[in-house]
Amino acid sequence: MRKKSHDLQWLGIFGQRHLLTEEERETYQKLQRAYYGEAMMDKLVANFLANDPQCIDDITLKYKNSVVQIDKLLIVGQIAYIIDMKYYRGHYVFKNNTWYIGEKILDNNIFEQLRRAMRILQNLFNDNQIRLNVQGVLAFMNPNSTIDVVDNIDETVLTMDEIPKWLLKLPNNGTVESMNQNWKSTLRQYEIEPYRTKRTFDIEKIDQLQQGICCPNCHQYQMVESKYIVNCTCGYSEAKEIAYTRTICEYGVLFHNHNLTVPQLRKFFGKNLNERYLTYVLQRNFVLQKKAHNKAGYYI
Numbered sequence: 001m002r003k004k005s006h007d008l009q010w011l012g013i014f015g016q017r018h019l020l021t022e023e024e025r026e027t028y029q030k031l032q033r034a035y036y037g038e039a040m041m042d043k044l045v046a047n048f049l050a051n052d053p054q055c056i057d058d059i060t061l062k063y064k065n066s067v068v069q070i071d072k073l074l075i076v077g078q079i080a081y082i083i084d085m086k087y088y089r090g091h092y093v094f095k096n097n098t099w100y101i102g103e104k105i106l107d108n109n110i111f112e113q114l115r116r117a118m119r120i121l122q123n124l125f126n127d128n129q130i131r132l133n134v135q136g137v138l139a140f141m142n143p144n145s146t147i148d149v150v151d152n153i154d155e156t157v158l159t160m161d162e163i164p165k166w167l168l169k170l171p172n173n174g175t176v177e178s179m180n181q182n183w184k185s186t187l188r189q190y191e192i193e194p195y196r197t198k199r200t201f202d203i204e205k206i207d208q209l210q211q212g213i214c215c216p217n218c219h220q221y222q223m224v225e226s227k228y229i230v231n232c233t234c235g236y237s238e239a240k241e242i243a244y245t246r247t248i249c250e251y252g253v254l255f256h257n258h259n260l261t262v263p264q265l266r267k268f269f270g271k272n273l274n275e276r277y278l279t280y281v282l283q284r285n286f287v288l289q290k291k292a293h294n295k296a297g298y299y300i
């Protein structure tokens with residue numbers, strides 16, 4: 001399954017424990033819609049491509065001082081399709097090398113972003129003797145969008161309902177040639193960590209956050225633990241180790257700029273914390289970092 005971006009994770013977790021500002025709420029909804037669109041594309045590719053698709057989802061590459069993030073890369077035969085997905089809503093027109101929504105000019109040329117990624121990836125393949133021809137696909141994943149491309153362009157532009165047909169028309173014998181088999185491992189050599197969110201929450205204000213284990217089903221904080229599982233009043237139950245690990249990771253995302261410390265985790269879990277069990281989970285799934293002046297230690 002496609003991983004959510006760090007920013008989306010942060011806003012999702014923060015929003016479950018604190019009131020979001022207007023900007024945070026809007027960005028969260030925008031990122032969530034984009035994520036939904038990408039996941040939809042993943043499903044379509046899996047369902048409509050005859051052969052087992054060769055692809056990489058969401059990769060950030062650094063090549064010769066250029067950093068590029070690719071939503072989806074699909075290899076069919078000798079073609080590497082960079083699929084850039086947008087979840088825009090409305091009627092879009094591309095003419096005279098400019099994007100318009102209605103009469104309004106879009107400030108960013110969304111083709112330029114895609115073309116830059118194509119140039120970087122093509123160079124990377126060429127320099128590594130991988131004979132794949134990079135092509136660009138711009139996919140509008142919002143069913144409420146219509147697109148009108150007037151200019152002649154090399155890229156493929158698709159609306160949501162055109163995607164299955166496009167996938168079905170890709171060559172059926174699209175297996176990757178033997179000389180290009182190492183395309184994935186080559187790309188992985190240039191992979192870097194994806195962008196981290198710049199959002200932070202002041203750890204001194206940790207008491208202002210909703211404490212406890214959040215139910216992934218109803219998002220309430222009423223999970224009751226027994227020996228091996230935690231149960232929510234909504235009927236959802238989960239292995240206790242998963243619930244604890246998940247909550248520790250939520251802390252880790254929110255306070256990505258801090259180390260994991262037991263005293264802060266204690267506050268994050270709140271009054272129903274089973275301290276012995278927390279220690280057990282930390283020892284099993286995290287590595288203790290010893291520091292001379294920090295008796296409590298911290299975990300990574």
Ligand SMILES: [Zn+2]
Nearest residue numbers: 215218232234
């Ligand atoms: Zn629940």
